[in-house]
Amino acid sequence: MATQLIPLDTAHSAIADNRFRTTARPDPFYSGLADQLDGLVTRRPEGSREQLGAGMQELLRTLGMRRTRDQRLDLAAGLLGWQLGTADQFAALLGNAELLGRHQHSVRDIIQAGVAAEVPFWRLPGNRTRVLALAGGRRFDRLVAPALTFPEWLSTTAGRSSVPPRSARHLLALELALRLAEFTDIGTVLGPSLSDPAAIAGPIPGFKPQPADLTVVRPDGLRVLVSLITSPGRSTEDRVRRFIELVHHSRLRDSGVVVFFMVAPSSSDEASDQTDTRTQVRHLIRKLTRDWAGTNVDRTADRVFLSDWRTLFPASHAASPEFFSLTVETPGADHQTALLDSSDLVFDSEPRHLEVFDNAQQLRAIPHWLRAYQKPVWPQAITALGLPGIPRLHTARETLGGARGGAQATTVPWRLA
Numbered sequence: 001m002a003t004q005l006i007p008l009d010t011a012h013s014a015i016a017d018n019r020f021r022t023t024a025r026p027d028p029f030y031s032g033l034a035d036q037l038d039g040l041v042t043r044r045p046e047g048s049r050e051q052l053g054a055g056m057q058e059l060l061r062t063l064g065m066r067r068t069r070d071q072r073l074d075l076a077a078g079l080l081g082w083q084l085g086t087a088d089q090f091a092a093l094l095g096n097a098e099l100l101g102r103h104q105h106s107v108r109d110i111i112q113a114g115v116a117a118e119v120p121f122w123r124l125p126g127n128r129t130r131v132l133a134l135a136g137g138r139r140f141d142r143l144v145a146p147a148l149t150f151p152e153w154l155s156t157t158a159g160r161s162s163v164p165p166r167s168a169r170h171l172l173a174l175e176l177a178l179r180l181a182e183f184t185d186i187g188t189v190l191g192p193s194l195s196d197p198a199a200i201a202g203p204i205p206g207f208k209p210q211p212a213d214l215t216v217v218r219p220d221g222l223r224v225l226v227s228l229i230t231s232p233g234r235s236t237e238d239r240v241r242r243f244i245e246l247v248h249h250s251r252l253r254d255s256g257v258v259v260f261f262m263v264a265p266s267s268s269d270e271a272s273d274q275t276d277t278r279t280q281v282r283h284l285i286r287k288l289t290r291d292w293a294g295t296n297v298d299r300t301a302d303r304v305f306l307s308d309w310r311t312l313f314p315a316s317h318a319a320s321p322e323f324f325s326l327t328v329e330t331p332g333a334d335h336q337t338a339l340l341d342s343s344d345l346v347f348d349s350e351p352r353h354l355e356v357f358d359n360a361q362q363l364r365a366i367p368h369w370l371r372a373y374q375k376p377v378w379p380q381a382i383t384a385l386g387l388p389g390i391p392r393l394h395t396a397r398e399t400l401g402g403a404r405g406g407a408q409a410t411t412v413p414w415r416l417a
Contacts, residue, residue: 005318014182014369019097022182023317025088026129028175029309030316033086034230035266037119037131037168055112060147062109071096071106074364076144077156079116079134081191081365082177084170087130092178095368107132115140131171155364160193169228172264172309173213176226180216181367184324184340188360188370190215197225197246201255209246210239212259216326217360220342221353223257224326228264232280240284247300248292256353260328260339261285263308278308282331289332301332305339 009023018024028034062068074094078085082093087107091099098106107130110116117135141161145153170192177189195212198204200223212225227243229236243259250257263278285304294300307328313319322328326339338344361371382389 004321005314006321006324008179008183008317008319011183011319011324015092016369017095017097019100020092020095022092022179025086025092027316028086028089028171029264029313033129033131034168034171034264037084037171055109055114059109059113059115059144062105063144063147068106071098072109073148073152073156075099075106075110076115076140077364079110079132080140080157081193081363082170082174083192084119084131084133084168085174086171087132089171089174089178090132093174093367094364104130113139113144115144155362158194158363158365167230169213169230169264172228172230173226176228176262177214177216178367179319179323180326181370183319184326185219186340187217187219187221187357188366189217190360191365193365195225197243197257200225201246201250201257204246204249209242212243216260216339217356218340218342218347220347221256221349221356222342222345222347223255224260224339225257226260226262228262229277229281230264230266232277236281237284240281241288244285244288244292244300244304247303248294251295251298252303253298253348256347256349258303258305258339258345260305260307260326263306265308278306282306282329285331299332302330304332305329305337306331 009021013021015021026033059072063072074096075090078090078093085093087099087104091097096106098104107116111118111132114135116132119131119133138161141157145157148156173192177191180186181189192211192213195215197209197212200215210227213228214226216224216226218224225243225246227239229239240261243261247257247259252258261281263281265277285306286301289299289301289304292300294303305328307322311320312323312326325341327336328339330337360366363371
């Protein structure tokens with residue numbers, strides 16, 4: 001039976017600006033972009049120390065200007081949080097239309113400073129897609145972070161350091177995250193730098209799991225750790241085993257964690273080859289969930305899921321009905337599960353499971369339409385005190401310490417306004 005296609009330009013989108021929607025950028029899977037990047041290692045920053053030093057000074061200078069400060073920090077946060085992506089993807093993530101233009105000043109500054117690099121690949125016909133990757137996370141921490149206020153540093157880095165990527169999985173992970181945030185009902189989505197299972201599920205003595213490629217957080221606090229599989233092999237088997245061990249050692253009611261494996265082999269592969277990859281992963285999951293079975297009331301097999309890119313997205317800029325509820329296979333239990341349906345995958349959350357939303361909404365590296373744009377707190381505080389405005393000295397005392405010459409009356413700093 002043919003898979004039903006739903007064009008994404010007909011689906012309800014949470015993004016008001018058409019320029020940032022999924023259908024406005026090239027499909028990284030069906031265009032072959034992810035295939036071209038697979039196996040490429042991010043270049044280290046080029047140029048002499050003097051050139052990189054001059055680029056860093058220029059970046060610090062632009063950070064000193066109010067108009068450009070947030071644009072540079074937003075892009076740095078996107079790179080630190082997701083590690084790899086196209087300029088179009090980062091434009092959608094950050095809501096920055098400048099990244100869509102030919103003169104991308106913030107990109108130039110970040111690259112010249114050695115914080116990011118442009119990944120070389122054979123450009124696709126008829127499109128000017130630029131692929132950017134984190135190249136100097138430690139360089140950012142050492143040289144840029146000291147120039148930031150604590151709220152700026154926290155919103156940009158989320159308090160964590162990052163490392164350069166080694167796979168094109170991050171490109172597809174960012175695309176999947178943007179599509180889920182745009183078309184489905186999720187609470188938030190976190191990049192690979194914040195998808196450390198030890199931080200999400202809690203540390204497990206003697207066990208060090210691998211980071212997921214992204215984390216989808218349902219409105220009730222359920223965490224879906226997503227691991228993309230682009231090719232079968234020993235490293236893939238090791239990654240699947242580590243995630244299944246994680247589920248075995250952590251209880252759902254405590255960690256709120258389930259694992260979803262997304263098979264995304266080369267778009268040029270034959271359909272039979274892709275089916276074979278998914279079949280191999282399915283057999284591996286079934287075997288490992290028997291070895292690491294969990295408990296009778298919290299079976300590992302009920303918390304490990306599988307699907308593939310072509311099933312959820314059968315064509316470029318099109319989705320299947322299963323995508324909108326994230327209905328996927330449960331290999332160990334031989335049935336389908338709708339991961340985004342709280343009545344199908346039940347999770348009794350506690351208040352601590354919902355704290356992620358208050359924290360994530362303040363981060364620059366989550367999709368811009370999921371952030372909480374809160375007005376400054378100080379006007380409400382002044383009103384609550386019964387004052388008409390910012391308190392000022394009495395007229396008779398205003399000359400004491402008053403502004404002179406070109407100085408102006410004291411006002412609220414622009415970062416708080």
